[in-house]
Amino acid sequence: MKINKLLIIGVFTFCLVSCKNEPKTEVNANQPKNQTKEKDKQLNITILLDLSDRIEPTKYPSSPEHFERDIEVVNYFTELFKKDMEKKGAFMAKGKMKVIFSPRPNDSEINEIATQLSIDLSKTKNTKEKKNIFDNVSINFKENLSKIYSKTIETKKYPGSDIWRFFKNDVVDYCIEDSSDYRNILVLITDGYLYHKNSTDKTKNRTASLLPINIASSGLRSPNWKDKFDSQDFGYITTRSDLNNLDVLVLEINPSEKFKNDEDVIKEYLSKWFTEMNVNSFKLYNSDLPQYTKSKIDKFINQ
Numbered sequence: 001m002k003i004n005k006l007l008i009i010g011v012f013t014f015c016l017v018s019c020k021n022e023p024k025t026e027v028n029a030n031q032p033k034n035q036t037k038e039k040d041k042q043l044n045i046t047i048l049l050d051l052s053d054r055i056e057p058t059k060y061p062s063s064p065e066h067f068e069r070d071i072e073v074v075n076y077f078t079e080l081f082k083k084d085m086e087k088k089g090a091f092m093a094k095g096k097m098k099v100i101f102s103p104r105p106n107d108s109e110i111n112e113i114a115t116q117l118s119i120d121l122s123k124t125k126n127t128k129e130k131k132n133i134f135d136n137v138s139i140n141f142k143e144n145l146s147k148i149y150s151k152t153i154e155t156k157k158y159p160g161s162d163i164w165r166f167f168k169n170d171v172v173d174y175c176i177e178d179s180s181d182y183r184n185i186l187v188l189i190t191d192g193y194l195y196h197k198n199s200t201d202k203t204k205n206r207t208a209s210l211l212p213i214n215i216a217s218s219g220l221r222s223p224n225w226k227d228k229f230d231s232q233d234f235g236y237i238t239t240r241s242d243l244n245n246l247d248v249l250v251l252e253i254n255p256s257e258k259f260k261n262d263e264d265v266i267k268e269y270l271s272k273w274f275t276e277m278n279v280n281s282f283k284l285y286n287s288d289l290p291q292y293t294k295s296k297i298d299k300f301i302n303q
Contacts, residue, residue: 041183042122043084043095046175047074050161050190051101051152054254064290066252067149070189072290073251074099074145076297077187078138085121090130094122096182099141100174102166103198105159110151116144162196163188164208167277168239176245184246185301191287192253192266194236206237210269212256220265235269238276248274248282249300251293255286 053059055067064072077097085093099117119137124130152158166174175186194210201208205218215221219228228234250270255262267284274282281303285296 038183042088042093042181043081043097044175044177044182044184045077045081045095045097045187046185047077047097047099047187047189048161048163048166049074049099049101050163050188051105051148051158052160052191052195053158054191055149055153056156056158057153060254062287066191066254066287067153069252069287069290069293071142071145071149073187073189073293073297075138075142076290076294078141080297080301081119082134082137085130085134090127090134093130094181096120096122096177097137099145101159101161102170103159103162103196105152105157107151107155107157110148113144113147117141160196161190162199163190163194164199164236165196167273171243171246176243186246186248188248188250189252190250192250192255192263192270192284194269201237203237205232205234208237210236210266212259212262215259215262215265221259221261225265226268229265229268235276236273238273241276241278243274243277243279246279247300248279249297250282250284251296252287253284 049070055065055070057065057067060066062069081095081097084095088095097119099114101114104111104114119133121130121133124133171186176184193212194208196209199208207214218234219225220234222228253263253266255266263286270284271282283296283300285293287293288296
C-alpha cells in the first residue's frame with residue numbers, strides 16, 4: 001500500500017512538471033477560427049473599363065493602340081483565372097470574374113454583348129459546365145471585348161466612365177463578396193484623368209473629377225506642387241471608408257504628352273482617395289507594353 005502511494009505521488013509530480021515545462025501556444029481571440037488563408041481564397045475579379053475617347057486611335061495614337069492594350073490586359077486576367085481554376089480543381093473552384101462599365105453605355109447592342117463578360121463558378125455545380133468555361137473563357141472575353149471596342153470607335157460615341165460615382169454608390173455591391181473565402185480585386189483601366197459630366201461636385205479643393213486643365217488652374221504643375229497639395233487639402237471628395245476588403249489595381253495611366261509630370265499629381269489624387277476609403281491595398285501603373293504590364297499584374301496578384 002505504501003509503495004502504491006509513493007508510485008501515485010511520483011506519477012502526479014512527473015505530470016505536473018511536464019505540463020509546467022510545455023511551451024505555451026498564443027491564441028489570437030480576434031482571429032476567426034475558420035478564416036481562409038489569403039493564398040487559398042477564391043478570386044473575385046471585377047474589371048471596370050473606361051470607354052472614353054482615350055481609346056480613339058486618331059486622337060491618342062499608340063502602338064499597340066490603347067484599346068488593344070485593354071483587351072490584352074483583360075485576356076491576361078482570364079488566363080490567371082484559368083490557372084486558379086486548375087490549382088483549386090473543378091470541384092473546389094468557385095471564383096468570379098466580370099467586366100463592367102459605369103455608367104452602362106446607351107447602346108443596347110454593347111450592353112447585350114457585355115452580359116457575356118461575366119463568370120460565376122459558385123453557381124456552376126456541374127463539372128462539365130466548368131470545363132466548358134475553362135476551355136472558352138479567354139476567347140469569349142477577347143472576342144466580345146473586340147466587338148465592344150470596334151463599335152465604340154466606329155460610332156465615336158464615347159460614354160466615358162464615372163469612376164468617382166462608382167466608388168460613391170456601387171463599388172460594394174459590384175465588387176465585394178460578404179464571404180471571407182474570397183479575395184476581392186477591382187481592376188481600373190483608365191488614363192488616370194477622372195471626369196464624367198454627371199460628377200462635377202466640388203467642395204473647396206476637393207473634387208469629383210480631375211482633368212489637365214484642373215491641374216494647371218490649381219497651380220499643381222509648379223515645382224512645389226506637393227506642398228500645396230498637402231497644405232491646401234487637394235484631392236477627391238471622399239464619401240466612404242469601408243473598403244478594407246478590397247484590393248484595387250489601376251492600369252494604363254497615361255498622362256498628357258505635353259505635361260508628363262501630371263502623372264505624379266494623378267497618382268497622388270488616387271493614393272489619397274484610396275487611403276481615405278481604407279482600401280486594403282492598391283497599385284497604380286502607367287500604360288506600358290503588354291509584356292511589362294503582365295509582370296506588374298503578377299506581382300499584384302501574388303503579393
